[in-house]
Amino acid sequence: MTIAAPPFARNAWFQALLLAFAALLVLPQGLAAQEADDERALSLQRIERTGDDRIAVDLYADGAPRAGETWMLALRFTPSAPEWHGYWANPGDAGLGMDLVLDLPEGWEAGEYLYPVPKRLLIADLMNHIYEGEYAVLVPVAVPADAVVDGIPEVTGTVEYLACTDEICVPQGAVLSAGQGSTLGRDFARWRAEIAPMLDAAATFTITDQTLRLAIPLPESVELSDPHVFIANTRLVDYAPFQSFWRDGDLLLVEVPLSDFGSGEAETIEGILSFGGEAGVRFAAAPGEVAIVGDPLVTMNSAEALTPPLWTLILGALVGGLILNIMPCVFPILSLKALSLARAGESEAEARSEGLAYTAGVVLACVALGGIMLALRAAGEQVGWAFQLQSPSVVITLLVLATVITLNFGGIFELPSIDTGNGQGRSAFGTGLVAAIAATPCTGPFMAAALGAALLLPTPLALLLFAMLGLGLALPFLAIGFVPALRKRLPRPGAWMDTFRKAMAIPMGLTALALIWLTAQLGGRGFALFALVALFGIVLALYVVGRLQKAGKMAWPAFGLVAAPFLIFGAFALPSSYAPPSRDLTASLLEPQAFSQEVLAEARASGQPVFVWFTADWCVTCKVNESVAIERESTAEAFKEAGVVAIVGDWTVRDEAITQFLTEQGVAGVPLYLWYEPGSGEPEQLPQVLTPEMLSERALRDR
Known part of the structure; x- marks a missing residue:
């Protein structure tokens, strides 16, 4: 049976209209295909124009795929010279990630690209994430369960990327193809091992x-x-x-x-x-x-990041050491040694010898203290600058030393190694040792960054900073020894020098009193009392020595006879009486909490400003700042109004948690003052010398 077409279908105009309608239906698909072909051709032309001569790329397949499993492809990038590097998916502040297009069989899907661990490249404060040398990026491909697989399918594609040196960047691109014979078994095993594995837990x-x-x-x-x-x-x-x-x-x-x-x-x-x-x-x-x-x-x-340029660290250590000369325990020694040059006459050779010997003693003491500190830290001990003052035995030794120097300056007895009139290099060397040991517990302006960096730098550079600290401490006396014009400005020798020497016993005596107080802070009142008994025996023995010296008799054997009983008593009584007292935080106007990482974390999470200060009873700068700026009614009122959380870290006695935190902040000692803005990451490190209104103004600013 034949079905005849309707009469209108045999009409010529209708047939022409039908053909036009069919063309309209096909045209979008044709245009899309043509557009894709044009874009593909344009991409290929661009890739052919850029090439991969700086970093070559090849596509490989890891054996034949299996239906329902993951098939692995690899792009191997090979630089033509060591200076060329490629980029991670996120290139960082500069650079360009890889742009990959693969032609896979229908239904096959490429997954997330897998990269090795990148490296960091910092150029002009721009951080880039790069790869140096040969590296491979793996591309997992999900093969459908119903896929018909017959060997390794032909896979093609294009890739565009960037090749850079530290100075120039060149766009790169390549047409990719992987098929039969492209698998490299041993290379794939190595490439898989280089990929950073995924953590199981989120x-x-x-x-x-x-x-x-x-x-x-x-x-x-x-x-x-x-x-x-x-x-x-x-x-x-x-x-x-x-x-x-x-x-x-x-x-x-x-x-x-x-x-x-x-x-x-x-x-x-x-x-x-x-x-x-x-x-x-x-x-x-x-x-x-x-x-x-x-x-x-x-x-x-x-x-x-915490370490400034080396030249600024050297300058900071030098200037910091220079400032230590005005400390009450150093200035008398320096002054009397300087006046000894005037008493010794105008001998250039003798003046230079004195200057060099004194400098050698100071530098040797600073390097030795620094070396001991670095060795202790290398052995796992958490110590910082002035660690020796956290030891009661060292503090008692310094107390005895300060007392002996005070009695010597006061004319109670004569000690050749401290005598300022013999003009001998040996005396100057010993005086340099004493001056450095007396001064180095202090951490003043300019020293903090240098000494903090010394804990992070390689040992030779760290010891260099300690040596520069000693050179700064010795610089005034060294200049007097080598510059005749400075020596000419010194007062002429006379009877007044003996009076001046006795006057210098006052600041040294004040230093001894401060050390007595510190002894009580470290070991308790009973400990300090027994230390005073032993010290009394030394003072009594030196008084006897002085009387015998003035009579022209043999003096020093008497010292041992008088001091021995007191020293034996101290050797037995001091260890048993050692009981470090706890810090009374209720005495502070700011009502601070004792420092710990947990307390700091809780305070920062509160959404309030946080002020943290680290102090020690033996730190002169700390105590001055506390009296001038911290323990003030105006500061307490401003903190209360702004809701500032105050935290104090007491470093008088050794505390490993505080030492570790100080190191993290890039400093080696106290004082340290940190201000945390609400919700901030890194704290603001305040100056080491605080002004009366600095803290209250900052608190009211954050109100």
């Missing part, structure tokens, strides 16, 4: 006003030589500033400053945690609460 993150905080589950046994977190999210964090790390058991806490140009928002955070070198893990973080607790880590990148 991380947590929270974003504050200024920082991104991460809590990454990581076994405490994993060593972190130089940790760094590479954040895959672009325009979220600031890459150049150093990152802060804490260990809390099997949890690694990280704090990273936010970028000034981003939104400061993210639904998830992904990245790579580098342990240091080529080892690391990938992580994915979900929103949650992250509190900063645990033990802080001092990392290489934080050390670099």
